[in-house]
Amino acid sequence: MRDVLSLYSEKVMEHFKNPRNVGEIENPDGIGHVGNPVCGDIMELYIKVKDEVIVDAKFKTFGCGAAIATSSMVTELVKGKTVEGALKISNHAVAEALGGLPPIKMHCSLLAEEALKSAIEDYLTKSKKGKARRHKENAKCKIQ
């Protein structure tokens, strides 16, 4: 039983209160599905790609405040990026864009990074432009 007030930065809370790009994309070009119910967070990321540029991204997330805020932020960060450029977005970049995360919540940003990579790989596989390299879901609940 924990109190979570003031755990997060203003920016995290802002994205938590008003998450951007919630939902699904019809006929997406790539879907990333990562997480594990045992650990308490599951993230789905949908991307729409046009001419190798991510033109839209949406998410659905079951998880804590940090999981929701990082999902929201990652969708903001990828829009307008090339597929190659989006692959370079790290969990630290997501956390940084949110004004930082408590150390204990850094794993949530990793989930966002994994969801993004998984969605891009799904896109690359579908478009046969890359080799299928399935991302493994977190089987264990681990703080990264």
Next chain:
Amino acid sequence: MRRIYLDYAATTPTHPEVVKAMLPYFTDVFGNPSSIYSYGQEAKGAIEEARSKVADLIGAQSEELVFTSGGTEADNFAIKGVAYTNEHKGNHIITTPIEHHAGMETCKSLERRGVRVTYLPVDEHGLVDPDNVRRAITDKTILISVMHANNEMGTIEPIAEIGKIAREARIYFHTDAVQTVGHIPVDVNELGVDLLSMSAHKLYGPKGVGALYVRGGTKLLPFMHGGEQERRRRASTENVPGIVGFGRAIELAKQEMDEEAERLTYLRDQLIKGLLERIDHIRLNGHLTKRLLNNVNVSVDFVEGESMLLNLDLEGICASTGSACSSSSLEPSYVLLALGLSPELAHGSLRFTLGRENTSKDIDYVLEVLPKIVAKLRAMSPLLKSRR
């Protein structure tokens, strides 16, 4: 913004009357109770007065009470104390998988030192079956430790029945009564316990003070070595203001118990009923009737607890969750998992624990706010879609 505190099982505000009773013992009557001059003896008198008030509430003798730094210390003292004192007799402890961390981690620490611990199963409501206690007893069993009421999901255990079994088998019986003392009647003889843990800050007393009831004749090695305080059972200069506050809090709890019990039970039931009516795919955790009168614990499908808590906090409501999103393990409440809940449901749990300041208006407010929060979070939940 209005602030509504619904986390009284975590801690309670110190009652103003309690603070008033404590204040002189910080300044005017600051003497060390072990000193023979009047300052010291006055402080000693105050401790003994508090001891008799606490003993009186639970049907014990004054000399059977040892003041501690709180419930955690009382649990450590009881469990380790019995284990160390009875090493020559046996090395088996019977407990449950739903004990507070204070009991659970103490048992685990003993396991690492070679003590065998049986964790009895609990049913879907969190109840221990006394027959299982009877069956678990071996000739090496030295202690049975079962909490009186669970802090998380509120189930009240059949302590008196287990007490009879323990007495027949002549095995020490400990209960953690941190959530019950001062809230519902607790009598050490009716319960048949040899050791009982209490904490002041759960009953509008100060933090940092509690007590362990030790039935007369129970052999227990000292928990702290040093001076001769607490009849040599717990060395350290007494926390005089804390102990005085504990005594005053107990006195107030006794005066107000019946009325408060009736009021809180009504509010609790109003909240449970309202939540089940207004939110679909929600379940009550813990026993419906054998339940702490101020505890509401629900699991909401498809949403995670911390995100509900944060949203409630934004609306001024303080509650808690069994989701472990901010702990180092990330695994959800072991108590809820022991009831057979799926990890998703354990992560989706919310606990409201009511107290002195709460009114019907608070309940109405939660019932107005929470369904909207759940709807908002469900709209972004990938779990909901996959179940459709």
